[in-house]
Amino acid sequence: MTQSARAAICAGKGASFTLADITLDELRPDELRVRMVACGICHTDLAVRDGQLPIPLPMVLGHEGAGIVEEVGAEVTVARPGDRVVMSFNSCGHCPSCDVDAPTYCYNFFPHNWTGTRADGSPTLFCEGEPLNGNFFGQSSFATHAIAHERNVVRVPEDMANVPLDVLAPLGCGLMTGAGAVLRSMKVRAGLPIAVWGTGTVGMAAIMAAKIAGADPIIAIDIHDERLAMARELGATHTLNGREDVAAAIKALCPAGLAYAFDTTGVNRLIEGAFTLLAPKGILGLVGASDMRDELTFNEAALMGGGRTVMGILGGDSDIAGFVQELMAYYRAGRFPYDRLIGHFAFEDINAAIAASESGKVIKPVLRIAPEA
Ligand SMILES: [Zn+2]
Ligand SMILES: [Zn+2]
Incomplete structure (x- = not known):
């Protein structure tokens, strides 16, 4: 089933991000739909906005998403509906790097993360009936809902149940790196x-x-x-x-x-x-x-x-799920107190959050997209 959502669209250098109504494509067998709770803002988002990376715009950016799984494709085993998840980079799963659990060096990194579509060229997002660039880092999570993949979703373990998703969200990129x-x-x-x-x-x-x-x-x-x-x-x-x-x-x-x-x-x-x-x-x-x-x-x-x-x-040679969960355990033990770097912003205030990041006022801005429960 398709899903309507609200997303922040990036049009390019000098333009503010604007919120718009979009539609998510139906899920493929290896995909999950996640109701977003929070998303960190990273310098890579801004590098894309400014045209420093060869990525098509306009696009829905956001690659430090955390949320709750709503629906999963038939082949997905990594999480079930209702699970709390954090998202990270996507990868192909069948290249010489993926074969040795080095997915951040995936030979097919580009088509699985940066082309604005799925690796097969099909769009994941639509706006006013037209395809919209998405699938950024396999997620495009500056939105109320996102399509993620079996390979870039990390289930939050039960013993982290009392840690809010708006704290866990940024683990899958800069912190992991x-x-x-x-x-x-x-x-x-x-x-x-x-x-x-x-x-x-x-x-x-x-x-x-x-x-x-x-x-x-x-x-x-x-x-x-x-x-x-x-x-x-x-x-x-x-x-x-x-x-x-x-x-x-x-x-x-x-x-x-x-x-x-x-x-x-x-x-x-x-x-x-x-x-x-x-x-x-x-x-x-x-x-x-x-x-x-x-x-x-x-x-x-x-x-x-x-x-x-x-x-x-x-990506810090992360194997994604294993290492992100390891960092969660360090956080819980008080040995990785990265929450001290976080400043929270409402989703609508995404442009203020970006400004706070660029001025250096906040080291790690995290958008609160929707309440967790
Ligand atoms: Zn990043
Ligand atoms: Zn690969």
């Missing part, structure tokens, strides 16, 4: 130093995860002092303002070099500088969005000679 980079991609070891450039959602998640891993020291770098104060509360042992001589300060703190350097900024100059601070066997993890034309330069002798690694990381 930052925490996974530390715990899964770089496999940070206890007692070794890490420095994190940038303290947005991803950087803060990395700092909390570095504390979980027992890294020491944990150095946070940003140009906003109030963010650095928050980073210290979440686990950073040292903070450096990027306007200071960061390299000299890190060399003083870690004379043998950094075992781990994690860049969330995507700024060439900072990435290349971080590389020069690595200890032997040191890993430089990269998650920042940079200009598509950017190139990086490293000294070959330093890269090879010290067995150093420069690692591109997507």
Whole structure:
């Protein structure tokens, strides 16, 4: 059955998101329809709005959705109607990356997340009888209802029943990326130093995860002092303002070099500088969005000679359900207090929420789309 919904449509750079009535397509056997309760706003949504990614507009964005399953296709086993779920990236399930539970590196990532339709080209959304671009990250969850897929839905375990969905919503993107980079991609070891450039959602998640891993020291770098104060509360042992001589300060703190350097900024100059601070066997993890034309330069002798690694990381090497549930457990144990980054907004106030994100006033805005019960 088709389902009518209300959605925030993004028309492109300089335009506000506008709410409109839309219709969702009938479910395919491997799809679920979710009544949305909340959705986080992420920098990727804004990068799409601004045309930095090759994604068709207008589109219903939103990729940190949480809600309650209303209906499931015949082949769906991951959740049932009435289940509380969080959504994340979609993937194909049958490529060399998906085969080894690395779905964030799916060979078919683009058609399953970014083309505005299902991978087979069929539309999931309609507006005034015409197809509307949707299926963003397999969800398009800036809406009262969304079509998700068997592979990008995470059922919220029973022991999380008292944690509201408007807190759980953002786990499936930036938080998963930052925490996974530390715990899964770089496999940070206890007692070794890490420095994190940038303290947005991803950087803060990395700092909390570095504390979980027992890294020491944990150095946070940003140009906003109030963010650095928050980073210290979440686990950073040292903070450096990027306007200071960061390299000299890190060399003083870690004379043998950094075992781990994690860049969330995507700024060439900072990435290349971080590389020069690595200890032997040191890993430089990269998650920042940079200009598509950017190139990086490293000294070959330093890269090879010290067995150093420069690692591109997507989605924190998350296997989606397993890792998101692991993060929920850390949250419940008080070891991943990411709720401190959240600022809540009503769905109608999506443009104010975006403005608060862009001004840096709120690190992780979360839209409240509908009450949970
Ligand atoms: Zn995101
Ligand atoms: Zn795949």
